[in-house]
Amino acid sequence: MQASKLWYEKLRNFLVRMGYEQSETDQCVFRKVIGDRVYLITVYVDDLFIFATEDELERLRVAFTAEFKWITMEVGRVHSFLGMQLSFRDGQVEIDMTYYLAKILQEFKDLKEEALPGKKHLFALSPDSFLLTEKKKRFFHTIVAKLLYLSRRARPDIITTIGFLCTRVQAPAEEDMAKLEHLMGYLLRTRNKVLVLRPSQSFRIVAYVDASFATHNDGKSHSGIVIFVGGVAVFCASRKQKCVCKSPTEAELVALSDNLGFIELFQEFVAFITNAKVEVPLIFQDNTSVISMVTTGGGTTRTKHMRTRMFLVLESLKEKRVTIRYIHTSGMIADGLTKPIDGKDFDYFINKVMGCCKKSTGGR
Numbered sequence: 001m002q003a004s005k006l007w008y009e010k011l012r013n014f015l016v017r018m019g020y021e022q023s024e025t026d027q028c029v030f031r032k033v034i035g036d037r038v039y040l041i042t043v044y045v046d047d048l049f050i051f052a053t054e055d056e057l058e059r060l061r062v063a064f065t066a067e068f069k070w071i072t073m074e075v076g077r078v079h080s081f082l083g084m085q086l087s088f089r090d091g092q093v094e095i096d097m098t099y100y101l102a103k104i105l106q107e108f109k110d111l112k113e114e115a116l117p118g119k120k121h122l123f124a125l126s127p128d129s130f131l132l133t134e135k136k137k138r139f140f141h142t143i144v145a146k147l148l149y150l151s152r153r154a155r156p157d158i159i160t161t162i163g164f165l166c167t168r169v170q171a172p173a174e175e176d177m178a179k180l181e182h183l184m185g186y187l188l189r190t191r192n193k194v195l196v197l198r199p200s201q202s203f204r205i206v207a208y209v210d211a212s213f214a215t216h217n218d219g220k221s222h223s224g225i226v227i228f229v230g231g232v233a234v235f236c237a238s239r240k241q242k243c244v245c246k247s248p249t250e251a252e253l254v255a256l257s258d259n260l261g262f263i264e265l266f267q268e269f270v271a272f273i274t275n276a277k278v279e280v281p282l283i284f285q286d287n288t289s290v291i292s293m294v295t296t297g298g299g300t301t302r303t304k305h306m307r308t309r310m311f312l313v314l315e316s317l318k319e320k321r322v323t324i325r326y327i328h329t330s331g332m333i334a335d336g337l338t339k340p341i342d343g344k345d346f347d348y349f350i351n352k353v354m355g356c357c358k359k360s361t362g363g364r
Contacts, residue, residue, distance in 0.1 A: 007046070014067055015041060018060065025269040032056075038275045049081060084153055092355075095195040097154040104146050105188055107139075114185035118161035118340040122179060125217050129173035140177055141169045147183070154195045156236040156353040158183060160224070160337050163238040196355030199230035203274050205266045205281040208327070211241070211255035212338035213248040220244055221251035224337025225259045226353060229270055233353040238337040243305070250306060252287040256294070257309035264321055280320055284327040286335075291326055 012022060012030075020030040020041060032039040039052040050057060057075055064071045077088040085096040105111070132140060144165045151159045161183050168176045206228040215222045220241050227235040241258075245251040263281050271278045285291055294313040316322050335341060336349030 004045075008043075011043065011046075014063075018063055023269065023272045025265055025272060029269075029273065031273060031275070033275050038273065040273055044082060047081065049079070082153075083149070091198065093197040095154045095197070097150055098192055098194065101150060101155075101187060101191055104143065104150075105184065105191065107143065108181070108184050111181065111188045112185050113189035114182055115189065116340065116342055116346060117158045117183050117186040118164075118179065119182065120340055120342075122161060122164055122340045123215050123217070123222070126173075126175055129175040132172050132174065132177060136177065137172055140172045140180060143180060143184075144169055147187075155187075155193070156195070156233065157190075157193075157350045158187070159236050160238040160340065164240075167240065193354065197232045197234075198355060199232050201230070202279075203230050203270050203276065204279040205229055205263065205270060206284070207259070207263045207266075207281060208284045208332060208334040209252075209256050209259055210286065210332050210334035210338050211248070211251040212335075213245065213251045215339055216240060218244070221254070222338045223251075223255035223258060224334040225255070225262075226334045226337065227263065227266055229266070232355070233333075235266070236337060236353055249287060249289040249293070252285065252290040253293065253306065253309050253313075256283070256285065256290060257312050260313055260316055260322065264316070281322045283322055283324045284332065285324055286327055286329045286332045288326060291324055294324065 012027075015030050016022070018032075020032045020039075023029040023031070028043040030041040030043070037053070039056050040050070041052075042049045050060065052060070054075070057073075061071070061073050064073075079086045083097060083100045085094075085099070087094040087096065131137075144162065147158065147162045148166055151162045161179070165176065165180055165183070208226045208228075210224050212222045212224075214220070220243070223237075223239050223241055225235070225237050226233055237259075239258075241251065241254050243254065245254060263283065267278050267281050293310055295317060297310065297314050313324075317324060329335065333349060333352045336346065336353075341349060
């Protein structure tokens with residue numbers, strides 16, 4: 001740990017000397033502003049991803065070589081980085097992890113292709129399902145961890161299923177392994193899909209926040225959130241709520257208040273990397289009772305805990321740190337992160353979060 005900390009401090013101090021400024025929101029992101037140009041450096045241990053002009057890249061190469069003696073540097077529009085193949089062209093970015101997925105698929109035999117990542121009863125738990133053996137438990141844990149990384153980087157369409165399976169790694173049962181194999185069947189069928197990011201000129205943050213009420217065996221609800229920047233889905237999350245709610249309205253309020261601070265941080269981060277003023281984040285909600293509650297302070301909440309959540313959102317709205325707007329349930333993109341969905345609803349969800357799922361041309 002000390003070696004890692006010392007390395008990070010050395011690298012940070014070097015970048016600061018080179019004229020780069022560290023983000024307060026994400027301390028592994030640095031920027032340098034010259035006129036209307038913004039140069040960015042993202043850091044992952046000793047791997048750096050740099051967005052800059054050729055002149056700035058050459059300047060950095062000379063400085064890095066002088067400071068650290070030996071470096072490797074690749075310049076271009078296609079890069080392999082942390083298991084991802086990133087392609088920058090025609091105003092869009094393609095994130096391809098098909099090679100990474102192919103290696104995981106090799107761990108399974110006789111998989112049956114599936115149309116969906118999870119069945120309707122994904123969150124249901126049977127007390128009659130036997131626990132896995134220690135060997136199978138370790139295998140289950142390993143595969144789930146690898147798929148979690150995949151879902152966070154290039155396959156947001158599986159986040160709901162893999163997020164649930166992550167809660168089962170401590171004591172997985174046979175039914176959990178069956179759910180994992182079903183997910184692998186879906187990934188087998190969609191193994192060539194890549195994530196496509198096509199940003200617009202506007203960098204406004206738009207968030208969709210939703211909740212499904214009492215979907216778990218213990219009566220707890222499930223939250224989902226999708227955050228778009230410039231029309232591109234850049235963050236998806238699917239989480240079981242930590243408290244039991246009495247009604248769908250309370251479940252929606254919990255989802256909204258839990259994610260509020262994170263949405264505000266996104267505005268701060270986007271303003272940093274663009275060096276521009278960013279519009280107040282817009283949050284879409286499909287529950288009119290929640291909207292009424294947090295915009296007027298009205299409604300009935302059963303506990304001080306819920307009232308605090310209501311006033312938290314109300315304060316943010318009054319101070320114009322966020323805005324909130326109603327959207328019909330049919331347009332609620334985050335619905336696919338609160339529970340398993342199918343048919344046209346799933347097609348709509350996947351097209352929005354995957355950028356229409358362009359197929360990979362193969363290769364590395």
